[in-house]
Amino acid sequence: MSLKSSARRGREPWARPAVLSPADAPLAALVILGFGLLRTWSLIGGSPTLFIPAQSMLLAAERSAAFGEDVVYAAVLIVLSIVVLRTNRINRKALMVASTAILCLGVGLFLLAPLLGAQAFPLSIAGRVMFASAACIAVLWGEQLCSVGIRASLLVIAGSYALSYIGTLIFVATPPFVVEAAQLLLPALSAGVWFAVVKRAGACDESTADGPLRGRSRTVPYRVFLGVGIFGAALLLTNGLSEGKTGAPDEFLTLYVGLAVSLCIAGIAAFLPRNVDLTFVFRLMLPIIVACTFLVFAIEADQQPYEVAAIGFGWTFFIIFAWEIWCIAAAKTTVPPLAVFSLGSAILSLCTLAAEGLRALAALFSVDSLFIIASICIVSILTSLFLLNEQKVREVVQDQRTLLDRADESACRLCVERMAAEIKLTEREKEIAIRVLQGKDNAAISQELFISKATLYTHLRNMYKKAGVHSRQEFSNLMNRYC
CATH class of the missing domain: 1.20.1250.20 (MFS general substrate transporter like domains)
Known part of the structure; x- marks a missing residue:
């Protein structure tokens, strides 16, 4: 594709993804x-x-x-x-x-x-x-x-x-x-x-999970x-x-x-x-x-x-x-x-x-x-x-x-679906997991899914318990294993 045709489509072929997204x-x-x-x-x-x-x-x-x-x-x-x-x-x-x-x-x-x-x-x-x-x-x-x-x-x-x-x-x-x-x-x-x-x-x-960490x-x-x-x-x-x-x-x-x-x-x-x-x-x-x-x-x-x-x-x-x-x-x-x-x-x-x-x-x-x-x-x-x-x-x-592009929701969804098949996440928990994998904070997730922060915390605790992890970072690491 030529530079001129790329410009007509509103994209710059030399544009490169930023290291930090505005949200991060x-x-x-x-x-x-x-x-x-x-x-x-x-x-x-x-x-x-x-x-x-x-x-x-x-x-x-x-x-x-x-x-x-x-x-x-x-x-x-x-x-x-x-x-x-x-x-x-x-x-x-x-x-x-x-x-x-x-x-x-x-x-x-x-x-x-x-x-x-x-x-x-x-x-x-x-x-x-x-x-x-x-x-x-x-x-x-x-x-x-x-x-x-x-x-x-x-x-x-x-x-x-x-x-x-x-x-x-x-x-x-x-x-x-x-x-x-x-x-x-x-x-x-x-x-x-x-x-x-x-x-x-x-x-x-924190969660009350007692199970071992999952992953490869x-x-x-x-x-x-x-x-x-x-x-x-x-x-x-x-x-x-x-x-x-x-x-x-x-x-x-x-x-x-x-x-x-x-x-x-x-x-x-x-x-x-x-x-x-x-x-x-x-x-x-x-x-x-x-x-x-x-x-x-x-x-x-x-x-x-x-x-x-x-x-x-x-x-x-x-x-x-x-x-x-x-x-x-x-x-x-x-x-x-x-x-x-x-x-x-x-x-x-x-x-x-x-x-x-x-x-x-x-x-x-x-x-x-x-x-x-x-x-x-x-x-x-x-x-x-x-x-x-x-x-x-x-x-x-x-x-x-080869890190996952967190802006690509379809790629994040694929990772979550693979993990959900093993640890049995609900549909709501899948939606939350996708946004956690994208690096969004709790305020953004609550706003996007129209749920309160208290409800979100409850879902997160349940997700951590199913995955056998104790923190958001460990949960993200686990999801990355399925990408």
Whole structure:
């Protein structure tokens, strides 16, 4: 068909489907805001040079808790994933409220420690509890990343990190009391946005179902998750070697590079006609790690900004890639998304903890930095060959390019009919399921079907019970298995 004939028919042949539909855009904006606020809180607290020690609450926690916070962080995530996998009976809303309250109390304790004369031991315990709460909040937000769908998740993740870098740069220019107030308020604001997302997406509706999850796959790609963890540990170990040359790096440069990378990834995700091929992204990871380690070895101490920029680029690129891998894995399996994100984050935390331990041993025995750099490169290459090779990544993301077009009602109806034949949905429940699969929120579904929200909630609970699931996201994942 010629361009002229296409124009006469009112269509542009070069027009490409948007990553976000107008109906999904507000939800995606809320997720970017809430997750970005949480990441901003982490950046403010973990900065060794941008904020003075009295302001940097998390830095004080790290000094008092040493390796303990990483151990507690990973342990809490592992326990959470086991509980969710076994019963999936966790009340997400109660967990968010409790975690946020504990986190805010911990921040308040650290901020008031000079006035209260608190000792190191209680501060150490508070630091560990605070990190455990932060772990729960992070994976709860991870679960909500799935509410925007795989197609838009990369845009949302990159946008959240861009917002966190912008927020941190803004707080650098503010007075100390503003930073302290931000450390106290950002977790609460993030939790408030989380509840707004849940209300809009209906992603945490509870049911009384006791049956097992249905579907064709209950597996989590542990090997891929382990490969992601090793890559993250390699980058952090490289960063540690860089800091050992001249002390703390120029964090302004790290923030600017991270902001540029996240904005570029968000732009790519927003304007490409199809989902970004994560196998291509993976092919860049190994060269980035090798380049960072080479720069640490080759660049002199007075030229450290170059290696700081490279490491900042590599870490931002990696962490966005890791969250996207977890998000796709959560969408492709009937394992509850909360368990998938918990396992992915726990494995990454354990790998980085192991890297810190190896770094401490290397310092204790005065191991030459050249040997450490060579070891990082060798381990990264072996990881790319056996754990996170292109075939394994492609197995995780292969469905990314063949996602259901949620605007196509006939395709959605076909998926629902296939599932309804197995779990015996009523005609009304089928109509609701079609709209859930299309990503519509409860308000839109109620309006289209001319039913009250209370009636809709009753239908949803019955549908979840028949399907043996406990949330809207799990129900959507199950329907995708029939597409």
